[in-house]
Amino acid sequence: MTxxxxxxADLARARSACTGTVGVVMTMxxxxxxHETLLRQARARVDHLIVTxxxxxxxxxxxxDFDRYPRTLEDDLEVCRRARVDLVFAPSVAEMYPGGExxxxxxxxxxxxxxxxxxxxxxxxxxxxxxxxxxQLTRADLTFFGEKDFQQLTLVRRMCRDLDVPxxxxxxxxxxxxxxLALSSRNRYLSPVERSVALNLxxxxxxxxxxxxxxxxxxxxxxxxxxxxxxxxxxxxxxYLVLTDADLEPGxxxxxxxxxxxxxxxxxxxxDNAEIxxxxxx
Ligand code: PAF
Numbered sequence: 634m635t636x637x638x639x640x641x642a643d644l645a646r647a648r649s650a651c652t653g654t655v656g657v658v659m660t661m662x663x664x665x666x667x668h669e670t671l672l673r674q675a676r677a678r679v680d681h682l683i684v685t686x687x688x689x690x691x692x693x694x695x696x697x698d699f700d701r702y703p704r705t706l707e708d709d710l711e712v713c714r715r716a717r718v719d720l721v722f723a724p725s726v727a728e729m730y731p732g733g734e735x736x737x738x739x740x741x742x743x744x745x746x747x748x749x750x751x752x753x754x755x756x757x758x759x760x761x762x763x764x765x766x767x768x769q770l771t772r773a774d775l776t777f778f779g780e781k782d783f784q785q786l787t788l789v790r791r792m793c794r795d796l797d798v799p800x801x802x803x804x805x806x807x808x809x810x811x812x813x814l815a816l817s818s819r820n821r822y823l824s825p826v827e828r829s830v831a832l833n834l835x836x837x838x839x840x841x842x843x844x845x846x847x848x849x850x851x852x853x854x855x856x857x858x859x860x861x862x863x864x865x866x867x868x869x870x871x872x873y874l875v876l877t878d879a880d881l882e883p884g885x886x887x888x889x890x891x892x893x894x895x896x897x898x899x900x901x902x903x904x905d906n907a908e909i910x911x912x913x914x915x
Pocket of ligand 1: 660687689692760764782
């Protein structure tokens with residue numbers, strides 16, 4: 634049975650009844666098949682699974698879609714029930730931030746200012762602050778994050794390491810439609826035409842991965858990805874398409890690497906990424 638709680642007090646009561654390992658999956662709701670897969674994988678690894686559903690105002694910029702962000706609690710609960718989630722914590726903004734906007738926030742450092750952080754200033758301060766709060770409130774042993782938001786996953790890992798947060802952070806591979814489109818809550822904003830334009834992102838990643846598999850060096854892999862993006866459906870506005878090392882650290886890229894892309898399709902900003910294995914000698 635899936636229990637729903639809205640307050641810290643009820644969460645603490647339900648949490649203290651848990652024995653064995655506790656996992657948490659944090660979400661902003663609008664759960665789709667990608668979340669469901671993540672929840673099922675998480676469920677298989679822990680004795681109790683908590684899901685948090687909270688649209689975090691701290692990570693939305695003034696021109697972003699906080700009010701427009703879909704809120705679908707009943708449907709989300711159905712997904713959680715199917716995935717055998719034990720506990721759902723769906724707090725209000727006042728419950729999460731009882732003192733109003735927090736004055737002290739977690740700083741993501743320079744990595745938080747790059748890639749997503751460049752076009753979304755303050756975004757990762759908001760993400761890491763709420764993630765840390767939810768880790769404290771749930772006291773989870775394991776936490777699961779989708780690789781689709783790869784910079785977020787990397788920063789959460791880094792925060793837990795740098796701040797000695799006692800939790801194991803587990804990355805879960807991106808779930809895709811059969812044609813390659815990464816599942817995302819934002820896909821619901823795409824018209825049928827925009828949906829086919831959105832395929833340019835995964836097409837670019839595939840071209841990069843194929844070039845790497847053919848033994849090409851970092852520069853050629855990136856060129857192949859750009860070429861594929863440019864040759865796709867017109868109408869996507871590229872924000873970035875970059876090849877970095879596997880931990881998003883600056884420096885020469887060799888061996889395990891990550892290809893990351895962000896683009897606007899109509900009024901919707903989409904992101905995606907793929908693991909790339911470069912020949913260490915290339
Ligand atoms: O990835 C998300 O949905 C959010 O950034 C998260 C981790 C739930 C924090 O609000």
